Amino acid sequence: MDTALGYFLTSWLDPDLLVLVAVGTLAGIYIGAIPGLSVTMAVSILISFTYAWDTNEALALMVGIYMGGVYGGSRTAILLNIPGAPAAIATALDGYPLAQRGEAGRAIGVTTVVSFIGGLVGIAALGLAAPLVAEVSLMFAPRDYMLLGILGLLLVASLSGESLVKGVIAGAIGILVSMVGLDTMTAQPRLTFGSTALLSGVSYVAVMIGMFGIAEALVQLHTIGSPMVKQNVDRIVPSLATVVKHLPLALRCSAIGVWIGALPGAGGDIAALMAYDHAKKSIEKPSRPFGQGAYEGLVAPEAANNAAVGGAFIPMLTLGIPGDAVTAVIIAALFVHGLRPGPNLMVDTPHLFWFTVGNLTLANIFMLVFGLTGIRLFAKIVEVPKAILLPIVGVLSVVGAYAINNNLADVWWAVGFGILGYVLRVYGYQLGPVVLGVILGPIVEANFRRTMIGVHESWAGFALELVSHPITLVLLLGIVSSVLRGTPFWPRLAAKLRRSAGRAAG
């Protein structure tokens, strides 16, 4: 245990490493905040830059960037309604309405604190239960990823706004968009109309930037002359009472984040959306209705996406299996540094595990410190006159779209989806379901096809698959109950269940 503690504290006691974690975290917050600049890309560039460095130094910097980046995505989501990263999509749903009410400072404060809590839960899970969680995450078969995706698609109901039909249409548009491109299973181009630019499909980050950033700027043009909302920056650090009030929700959502993060086929973006849905279903009296500036809608995704960081490290450090795109790049970095990531990593290089846990903890603390400083200044961004702010949003969106793959086609996509998003918004459609469809469509489709191939295209075999494992059953029950809750029978059914439960008890 002493040695574990020693490895854990390596970066805490070494000034060089301490500075690197701090620099990484600060850089990560800004990389995360700019849409299109992704943590994956930043860490990848660092592989070459840190080539001659010591492994520990490179890792300290990368871990800092990762932790800071996941949190940073919330900044622009709250202030400008442009999620800096897909993991912050759910954050924009209630975060931006809060900024419009003049509570941007408080919103960022709450976000920072719950991100910190989520981060801690993720780290604790990594430190205490990594081998167990990793083994369970391997049990997820294609059918389970399919069910998880369907469970996610049901979120359309939460994100539809006033009309479910319009939400479903928006979700369908998203799924349709996700189908464009070369089908990786058969090498068959779909919906590409012979164009090479369409071969790689439509980047969902480009859709996200268009739908949130550009569409938002266009919608704002309607009210360009109206005075800006005065931001209240008196109380930005949330009071202890506020934190305690949201703590149970934050902890539940952190647990969701850890699990989804630990799954090799799902990351922080899905975790955050699932957590948002969980909040919407479990909180009966939110501080305001969801979608209009409920703090619960901010707490849930932000706790979950930072918890997913620790979660993603679980399969990576124990089995050498990346939990998400960033950990995949970190695995490549370890190879370049002469290590052999895999199931024996902890045997060959025992220090690495607790060293990483220590760095994550440190990065989490720096995130809290950097996150809470400078909020006053950031909140003022929303007070900038629209005539100045909106062109900046436009430029940021274009730069961000180009930066995804350094491909001009993505800029056109972002602009195109910006205009489509604007039209949809004007006609009362919500844009969340579109992005949801783009992200989850391929997960459901590919895993459905995998499952069907596995049972030789037999529906009976498929039905059998769905009840073949406890994990599958739990997910299936989740879907069934989620659908039932949406039907008119649910209140009656619930009452009946309660009565019979009461009788049984009495």
Added chain:
Amino acid sequence: MRLNRRHLLVGAATLGTLSFARGGFAQEFPARPLQGTIQWGAGGSTDAVTRAVAPIVEEKLGQKLVLTNRPGGTGVIGMQYVHGQRPDGYNILFGAENPQLYGVLGLSELSYKDFYPLVLLARGTPVLVARKDAPWNDAKSLIDHVLAHPDQVKMGATGVGGLPFVVHAMLSAQVPGFKVTQVPFDGDGPALTALEGGHVDFMSAVFGAARERIRAGRIKALAAISTEPIEGLEAPPITETLPGFAKYLPWGPFFGAFVKKETPAPVIAKLERAFVEAANDPRFKEFCANFGVVPMGIGGPEAIAFLERWQSVTAWLLADAGAAKVDPASLGIKRL
């Protein structure tokens, strides 16, 4: 180290900006930083191999090599990008084996014929692996089982033209009646994860990706798809069981650096020397050993011969398996 950190910021700032002044003569080449385009995304093998060799190339050339990932369409996007640039030697394509199949899969008219190989950096050796509780311990028992239970065994794959697909085509060509159910995943990582979780029964994967899991006993190796034993792997070469495999081998994914064919000869000569030297540098060789790939370090005519042979073997295997959309003969690909 402080310098490095400043470089990092500069690198981030110049990311994506390509507007350096045009010009420069061959004798002073390279006069400005080079732009490297990686055909695949961050975290993949092509990305890792490229980023491992790049710092050494920079040393040899005395210029920066700014790397950009342009993934998409199995690499078509990145290849087209470099092909659309001036053939002045400042734009270098870092790619894998896929372009040699664009023709037969109908994805693009481009192939490495349109480029000059500065160096082939390394190649991977496929290994046949099975889930740890599978009833087979060698290639022969797997083949016998599959012949006795056609279509019942699930094979992890990565789609048409991917490594498991091609190795399967070799197996079917050598063993009549070898029928399995191919379940395609989004790459060898996810497929190996599914194998480890027992969701598929066997597959082939490049040694570097499977090695650590084999070493830890989480999956088991049945055979190496090679004529010689591979260092660090107990499983025997496949040719011991199926001697007919020899005509395909050596076969496996490879990584290289390319410039447009029209690039001036003096520029090519300078680049080729630097890249071949870098690929033969002990530091890169050490990376290869660790990454589980075989260093190649060949450029020019030797590389071209390797590329042509690889294309011929693979394109005709796909054609014989009925997976080619365009007849290799019509593309001028000769059958070996």
